[in-house]
Amino acid sequence: MNDLVGAGVFFAIGVIGLLYSYHITRGTISNPGAGFLPFYLSLILVLLSLLLFFKSFKFQRGGNNERIKIATRWKRLISAFVGLLLYACVIQRVGFVISSFLILILLLRFVEERSWRLTLLLSLVFPCVFYFFSVTYLQIPLPKGILPF
Amino acid sequence: MGIFDGVAYGFSVALSPINIVYCFVGCLLGTIVGVLPGLGCAATMALLLPMTFNLEPTGALIMLSGIYYGAMYGGSTTSILFRIPGEVTSVVTCLDGYEMARKGRAGAALGICAIGSFFAGTVSVIGLSLFAPPLAEWALKFGPPEFFSLMMLGLSLVAFMGKGSLLKTIMMAGLGVLLGTVGLDPMTSVARYSFGSRNLLSGLDMVIIAMGMFGISEVFKMIEEPVRMEQMISVPKGFFSLLPNRQEWRDSTAPILRGSVLGFLVGILPGGGGIVATFLSYGVEKRISKHPERFGYGAIEGVASPEAANNSATTSNYIPLLTLGIPTNAVVAILLGGLMIHGITPGPLLLKLHPDMFWGLIASMYIGNAMLLIMNLPLVGIFARIVHIPSSITGPLITFICLFAAYGVNNSAFDILVMIVFGIFGYLMEKIGFEPAPLLLAFVLGPMIEVALRQSLGLSQGSFYIFISRPISAVTLSIAIFLLVAPPLAKVVRGWINEWRR
Numbered sequence: 239m240n241d242l243v244g245a246g247v248f249f250a251i252g253v254i255g256l257l258y259s260y261h262i263t264r265g266t267i268s269n270p271g272a273g274f275l276p277f278y279l280s281l282i283l284v285l286l287s288l289l290l291f292f293k294s295f296k297f298q299r300g301g302n303n304e305r306i307k308i309a310t311r312w313k314r315l316i317s318a319f320v321g322l323l324l325y326a327c328v329i330q331r332v333g334f335v336i337s338s339f340l341i342l343i344l345l346l347r348f349v350e351e352r353s354w355r356l357t358l359l360l361s362l363v364f365p366c367v368f369y370f371f372s373v374t375y376l377q378i379p380l381p382k383g384i385l386p387f
Numbered sequence: 388m389g390i391f392d393g394v395a396y397g398f399s400v401a402l403s404p405i406n407i408v409y410c411f412v413g414c415l416l417g418t419i420v421g422v423l424p425g426l427g428c429a430a431t432m433a434l435l436l437p438m439t440f441n442l443e444p445t446g447a448l449i450m451l452s453g454i455y456y457g458a459m460y461g462g463s464t465t466s467i468l469f470r471i472p473g474e475v476t477s478v479v480t481c482l483d484g485y486e487m488a489r490k491g492r493a494g495a496a497l498g499i500c501a502i503g504s505f506f507a508g509t510v511s512v513i514g515l516s517l518f519a520p521p522l523a524e525w526a527l528k529f530g531p532p533e534f535f536s537l538m539m540l541g542l543s544l545v546a547f548m549g550k551g552s553l554l555k556t557i558m559m560a561g562l563g564v565l566l567g568t569v570g571l572d573p574m575t576s577v578a579r580y581s582f583g584s585r586n587l588l589s590g591l592d593m594v595i596i597a598m599g600m601f602g603i604s605e606v607f608k609m610i611e612e613p614v615r616m617e618q619m620i621s622v623p624k625g626f627f628s629l630l631p632n633r634q635e636w637r638d639s640t641a642p643i644l645r646g647s648v649l650g651f652l653v654g655i656l657p658g659g660g661g662i663v664a665t666f667l668s669y670g671v672e673k674r675i676s677k678h679p680e681r682f683g684y685g686a687i688e689g690v691a692s693p694e695a696a697n698n699s700a701t702t703s704n705y706i707p708l709l710t711l712g713i714p715t716n717a718v719v720a721i722l723l724g725g726l727m728i729h730g731i732t733p734g735p736l737l738l739k740l741h742p743d744m745f746w747g748l749i750a751s752m753y754i755g756n757a758m759l760l761i762m763n764l765p766l767v768g769i770f771a772r773i774v775h776i777p778s779s780i781t782g783p784l785i786t787f788i789c790l791f792a793a794y795g796v797n798n799s800a801f802d803i804l805v806m807i808v809f810g811i812f813g814y815l816m817e818k819i820g821f822e823p824a825p826l827l828l829a830f831v832l833g834p835m836i837e838v839a840l841r842q843s844l845g846l847s848q849g850s851f852y853i854f855i856s857r858p859i860s861a862v863t864l865s866i867a868i869f870l871l872v873a874p875p876l877a878k879v880v881r882g883w884i885n886e887w888r889r
Contacts, residue, residue, distance in 0.1 A: 240819040247816070248558055255565055258580055268849030272572035275837050276579055279565050286558050293554070315610055319811055322603070325790065326804035338790065342783055349610055350779035364784065368791050377441065378795045 241294030248287035255280025314349045333383015338365035397746030410751045413450035417457020422770045424471045428458040430602035432721045437795035444729040445744045449751040456701045460759045463500040476661035479669045483689035494628035500694045501763045507647035507695035508756040511702035523710040526735035535839035536864040543867040545825045563829030586801040593724045595806045600823035602789045603810025609778040642692035650699030661697045668696035717824045720831040
């Protein structure tokens with residue numbers, strides 16, 4: 239089962255790679271153009287994924303059917319996935335301090351179930367300290383967002 | 388500049404107060420990272436890279452290197468006391484180290500680790516100072532064909548890096564090379580795989596991918612399954628309990644020596660890193676031991692030799708990086724990325740153009756090794772206590788620092804998105820048996836190989852003869868091809884022998 243999924247993923251990546259490099263000049267093997275490596279590498283990935291597919295197929299018929307272990311805490315994982323993706327999308331508008339505060343609350347309180355006291359302490363202190371540190375010392379202009387400073 | 392002048396010059400650089408501080412900070416951070424399970428060396432270095440942009444490059448390199456070899460010291464502590472390898476390279480140490488601890492010799496095991504690591508690290512730095520300059524001198528004559536062949540060798544050795552199946556490792560490496568082509572083509576400036584996005588035109592950033600696949604995906608693993616403490620051995624109290632007794636000294640002197648040499652040799656090879664060195668040296672010790680049955684039940688040789696090999700390999704990893712500009716494993720690849728951000732291209736010219744950095748780094752390793760020995764022996768109890776910080780606190784904080792650092796690389800929120808996507812991808816792929824390290828290394832090597840190939844073919848007007856007509860290129864390329872063909876070939880041959888025996 240593991241290998242079937244893996245083969246599928248790589249097959250998809252290879253096909254996407256083929257489609258998007260098809261129009262780039264490939265050149266010849268003795269004078270490769272910009273599209274040479276992407277195109278043939280994608281082709282190789284497709285072939286390798288087919289190889290993995292048939293290998294796992296043979297394996298499964300031999301009775302060796304191992305399943306993917308699904309985490310018992312998968313709901314928390316999904317919420318962490320979604321929260322982090324949202325963070326990346328809103329940080330520019332909402333600002334570093336506020337979005338970091340929210341993501342730390344999500345991770346500490348709702349994913350890891352730490353106490354509210356610790357959660358609030360850490361999620362207030364860390365973003366503020368890092369924000370101050372980076373703006374004054376590292377000169378990384380973190381997004382201010384909706385906060386005035 | 389002769390080697391002794393060079394080392395002396397290096398000490399004058401490394402002993403400046405600010406560089407001593409960098410070295411100390413690096414070693415301290417490294418030890419902490421090594422002790423903390425879950426937070427790997429690669430992730431930490433990727434995290435700290437953006438924070439070093441403001442430092443001058445020599446100091447940054449000294450600190451990042453300190454993290455690398457410091458983590459190798461720290462990784463063994465948790466292996467011995469908790470049977471949790473703090474780093475992948477100290478997996479072997481768990482076998483006999485934990486057994487020694489259960490028999491009440493935890494102090495001796497920790498002591499021999501620190502002493503063996505110090506000895507091996509020093510041997511390896513001496514080797515580095517002796518061999519790197521002539522090699523760099525020689526490598527000045529290399530052209531694109533030589534570099535192409537050397538990097539092909541590096542890439543084919545990647546196949547041996549993974550623990551899992553060969554096919555999967557190759558697939559991950561292939562994907563790494565493919566990801567390396569994203570952005571403008573370096574030769575003709577044609578956009579590849581930019582999907583119409585302006586952010587992707589400049590290509591994917593190695594540091595971002597490393598943070599995603601090694602930092603964020605580790606956090607996901609901790610969320611899925613919190614790190615559990617096994618039965619813990621109490622930390623030995625007092626300095627003298629860390630000293631091995633006379634019999635243990637006698638048993639471990641030769642293994643430390645063998646481990647140092649073996650680790651040094653393995654570490655020079657591209658693709659060879661601490662993991663290979665530790666397993667190899669454990670195997671060698673077991674093979675030549677008069678009492679192989681003691682291994683796995685607390686044999687001190689099984690602790691001393693792999694730990695020595697590990698630290699020795701860590702240092703000799705720098706030889707291909709500093710002389711050829713070729714990274715040998717994921718951690719060194721991040722170091723390379725860091726240097727490039729500072730506008731310094733490691734390679735044969737490094738010694739000529741930046742002797743202060745070259746020799747300063749080498750000298751800082753002598754100093755760092757001594758610092759680590761001093762730090763690790765008496766303070767081992769304090770470091771062991773770090774493990775007790777639950778992963779439910781470290782996880783969110785690591786995530787936060789990753790988010791902060793990812794933004795800092797290019798001041799762009801898009802990088803955060805890329806990091807998260809690679810974090811999720813890396814986590815899921817590792818779940819089904821695809822490891823991230825080959826991808827990262829191939830990602831770094833891929834574009835370099837492509838450019839070298841096209842430059843070589845430009846030189847020879849399209850003839851592949853150029854790779855065979857030059858002796859260095861011919862030899863390395865044939866080794867690379869042999870290595871790629873060898874594993875399946877070995878399988879076939881083994882099959883024949885088995886059949887013939889029947």
